[in-house]
Amino acid sequence: MNVASILKLKGRQVATAQPDATLLEIVTKLNQRRIGAMVIVGENGHVDGIVSERDIIRAIAKSGASALQQTVSEVMTQNVVSCSEKSAIDELMELMTEGRFRHLPVMEDGSLVGIISIGDVVKNHVAEVEMEVSSLRSYLATG
C-alpha cells in the first residue's frame, strides 16, 4: 500500500487558506470541516506553510484571546515536510514519528494533490493487519 491507494479511497480534497487569513478564520474553518490542520497556500499557488490546532493553542497560550486576530503566517510552520503519491505507508509513519506531527501534504511536481493524516495511516494499517490475519486463518483452516 502507498499514498496513491489511500488517496483513491479518501479523495484528494485539501483544506487550504491564504497566509493573510486570521487565526479566527482558520479556527472557524477547522471546526466546520472537523479537521486538525490546514495547508497555507500563497497567491502563486505555492505551499507556504502548514498550521495545526497545536500552533493555535500555542499562540493563545502566549498572547491570550487577542491571538485570534493574528495572521496565520505568523504562527504556521514554514518548513513543510511532504510526501509523494509513491511514498510507502511505513515511510509516512517514520516521518510523522520523527517530526512529531500528524499531517503530511502530498506533493507531485510542486503541486498539492492531497493530504494524509495520522488517522488515515492508522486506518490503513489496521485494514492491512486484518487482511493478513484473515488470510493466515484461511491458510490454517485449509492446511
Ligand code: AMP
Ligand atoms: P500536528 O501534529 O500535525 O497537529 O502538528 C504539530 C506541529 O507540527 C505543528 O507545529 C504543525 O505546524 C507542525 N506540522 C504539522 N504537519 C507538518 C508537516 N507536514 N511538516 C512540518 N510541520 C508540520
